[in-house]
Amino acid sequence: MTVTYRGIPPEKYWGERRHKFMLAVNEVLANLEAKLVTSTPVGIGGRLKGGWSFQPMLPGTDSANIGQSLKYFLPLELGRQPGKGVDQKGRESIALWARRKLGLGPQEARGLAFVLSRKYKLEGRPAVGFAGLAAPGDRPRSSQPENLEPIKGGLIFQALAELDNRLSSLD
Helix, strand or coil, rough: CCCCCCCCCCCHHHHHHHHHHHHHHHHHHHHHHHHHHHCCCCCCCCCHHHEEEECCCCCCCCCCCEEEECCCCCHHHCCCCCCCCCCCHHHHHHHHHHHHHHHHHHHHHHHHHHHHHHHHHHEECCCCCCCCCCCCCCCCCCCCCCCCCCCCCHHHHHHHHHHHHHHHHHC
8 A cells, every 4th residue: 555645754854853852952051051160169179060971962962961970969959957076077178178278277177177067966957049940048858859850940941941932832
């Protein structure tokens, strides 16, 4: 049985739609990554800013990915419950920051790191919320949720809304 089509053949139509879809996803996510890098707080040397990675959607794949490789991203973004201080490596980083930025001597810098660690252990740490997974100043939850939902108005929420608009307007 022979099938005839009017207009664009289905394979070509699907290929063009998929290409437009891929371009929209990659453009919105590349812009989101740039905004995340820009809004990321800078500590010593900007390591958290450098932890962002973007893997674009490529022909033959069905996903794109933005990720953060540093383990202290979520405690910074979502905040931290009382009960746990800063680990040794973190205290060393704080001391280094205090020496470089505040001009403290080695002993004073270690003392500041100890005091901050103790403060976080007693009081916890409110969320910074720069990526849009928590509102700035929010108190952390008792446990970290398995599925993180972006908050309304945050960077991630805005990017997803823009992507939704772009995809719904594809012709």
